[in-house]
Amino acid sequence: MSPIDVGGPEFFLGTAARYVALARPEIDPAQPGVLLAAEQAGVSPEEFAGSGDTWALMYEADGQGDGFELPGARDIEADDFAEQLQxxxxxxxxFTAEAGNFLRLDARPSGDCWLVTAHITPPEGHDDDTARTLDLGALPAADLANDLEAFRRSLA
Incomplete structure (x- = not known):
């Protein structure tokens, strides 16, 4: 279960304390915070919320997290990555699986789990462009398979 809710398609990998998530957030223009921010920006709530088609990578390790947008990333690329993982x-x-030049997953089986390490490379120009390596620990194989299938359905 993902500790974040972006409203759009999301593939969450890890635990509540250590995770990486590939997501396409959707902003609801009717949310009070969006209404207020749009008013302060002098634009309509719909314009402020945008098209909801920008992918992002979010991560956290023991209370320290960050994320960045993935301009130009498309649903088809997210689906290809999920299919590669499946x-x-x-x-x-x-195995090693890569999503562009921003995320690489190294995984090996261990009983009924997978030991997964995520290598994250923020894009140039990001406030903190330091590459990160997150040991996501032992993740149950059945949960990974189910999460990938649900993610791919959310993209359809």
């Missing part, structure tokens, strides 16, 4: 998990062998 194939790798089904093979049952250690």
């Amino acid at each position: 194939r790798a998990l089904a093979a049952g062998e250690p």
